[in-house]
Amino acid sequence: ASCIGMSWRVRLGNKKRPEGWELIEPSLDFFEGKLRDAVNEPHEGKRKAESQWPIHRIHYEKNRYIYELYYKEGKISQELYDFLARHKVIDTALISKWRQKGYEILCSMSAINKNTTTFGTAAICRVPLAQRSGHIAPSALTGCVSCASGDGVNGGPVWWTDPYTLWAAKKRKGGPGSGGKAPAAGTAGGAADDEDALDGEVDDPEVAKRLKALRDEPEDPEVAKRLRALRGEE
DSSP states (O other): OTTTTSOHHHHHTTOOOOTTHHHHHHHHHHHHHHHHHHHHSOOTTSOTTGGGHHHHHHHHHHHHHHHIIIIISOOSOHHHHHHHHHTTSSOHHHHHHHTSTTOTTOOOGGGGOGGGSTTSSOOGGGSOGGGOOSSOOOOTTTOEEEOSTTOOBTTBOEETTSOOHHHHHHHHHOSTTOOSOOOOTTSGGGHHHHHHHHHSOOSOHHHHHHHHHHTTOOOOHHHHHHHHHHTTOO
8 A cells, every 4th residue: 555655644744633642643653663673684595575474554553543543442533534645644545444334353454466376366375274175375475374353362463473373273273172182283183174164155246256266276385384483393
């Protein structure tokens, strides 16, 4: 989104800030600092898309902060919200999606942009964990493991840095009558259940299309290797 790249101070210049601005200015500075650090971080050893993962997460967090203040807590006025939207300090497309059923914790608009994925469908992070097979890996595009409704952690997506492995395995294998201890993600212990899950019905046609494609999708060994490193397993 165009609102990711430019500093809010450059966007706003000397424009008069609405009442309540002082409440959000320190946080906007904080997120901008995090974004600047992410952009300047050395990218050696990372694939091009992977270097963008922190940027997607920070963009999500900044917009979620404003979304919560306005829609959930009522701590900022419509005038201030409209000011932020008008000057593209916030991503109104993403925020609008959060208000739609099924997209409550969407990680990024890129995840539903069909032009950016291998199969011309939603990104892998849009597929519910219970419907996945094999190794659980983040979207190569955004670094989000799952932003499907019902899969989130603490009211947000599961990101590549989250300790999600055991939780995700339980999510896939869980449900009434499942019993037993869930296997670690990607192990053979849940293979049969995963195959059954893939054959299950889903309401979202884009997810269904993605699931069909996943049956023939090879696992990316580079993603698996980096995930093991992130967990301290290598």
